[in-house]
Amino acid sequence: MINLNGTLQEETQFNLSIKNRGYQFGDALFETFKVVHGKILFLEDHYFRLMASMRILRMEIPMEFTMEFLQEEVLKTVQANNLSNGTARVRFTVDRGEGGKYTPLHKNINYNVVAEPLLTPFYSIDRDKSYEVDLFKDYYVAPGLLSTLKTNNKVINVLGSIYAQENQLQNCLLMNTEKQVVEALNGNLFLVKGDKIKSPPLQDGCLKGVMRKQIIELLLNMGDYEFSEASISPFELQKADELFVTNVITGIQPITKYRKKTFGTTIASLLVEKLNVKIRLS
Structure with missing residues (x-):
């Protein structure tokens, strides 16, 4: 079942107009939630990121778009797909509907919500799993505010994913136009060297990740490591x-190989333990 503007529909009955602005121009934003047994992880952070992103894109936020509304629409979709007692991945997309060329004809906001099952409720690391990456250098991310948003403009990520598949890689790292490493195809990047850990700053063009925020908070509270937001x-x-990638669905994914260098997973494993404790206590 798909939730279109609050109305549940069978997926076979769902039709997206070719005039939809999200389809035609990428004039859309989305949030990806992990829902465990009816609980939306990091709901507040997702909500405030979505609201801030809509303001940046000059979308007129409907009065009913409260945190409670967002929670209700997500959980309604989860329940309709019989996933309330399991784990679900939910995508909440907002767009400006139909009409206009580059300039919208109206300020209406549409939304749709889709849910699919996930296997694992909490986060874990498979230490025996190989995870090899390389740089994707065909195209570059533009540093700046727009690159921090989860918009429908993800063509670099699509091309990078095809490149990774063609070269038997599990992921690729993206660079900005200043030739700095900013993130992975599907999440934020953290680098560990001794007791120093860093992640690229938002101004370099990395996604303003919800899981990135959780990991930074954990690192700052641990006190054993010196964390900084700095270019890589x-x-x-x-x-x-160590190198590891973070996103809300996977949690933390250690990188085990980059070119001829192999990496450990000690810090990533420690952070996963602390992350799961944080979730249980929240």
Whole structure:
């Protein structure tokens, strides 16, 4: 079942107009939630990111778009797909509907919600799993505010994913036009060297990730490591002790190999334990 503007429909009955602005121009935003046994993880962070992103894109936020409304629409969709007692991945998309060329004809906001099952409720790391990455250098991310948003403009991520598949890689790292490493195809990047851990700053063009925020908070509260938001050059990658990618669905994914360098998973494993404790206590 798909939730279109609050109305549940069978997927076979769902039709998206070719005039939809999200389809025609990428004039849309989305949030991806992980829902465990009817609980939306990090709901507040998702909600405030969505509201801030809509303001940046000059979307007129409907009065009913409260946190409670968002929660209700997500859980309604989860329940309609018989996933309330399991784990679900939910995508909540907002767009400006139909009409106009580059300039919209109206300020109406549409939304749709889709849900699919996930296997694991909490986060874990498979230490025996190989996870090899390389740089994707065909195209570059533009540094700046728009690159931090989860919009429907993800063509670089699509091309990078095809490149990874063609080269038997599990992921690729993206660079910005200043040749700084900003993120992975599907999440934020963290680099560990000794007791120092860093992640690219938002101004470099990385996604303003919800899981990125959780990991930064954990690192700042641990006190055993020096964390900084700082640019990462490609030359630093092979000198690192650990590299890992973060997103809400997977949690933390350690990178085990970049070119000829292999990496450990000690810090990533420690953070996963602390992340699961945080979720249970929240």
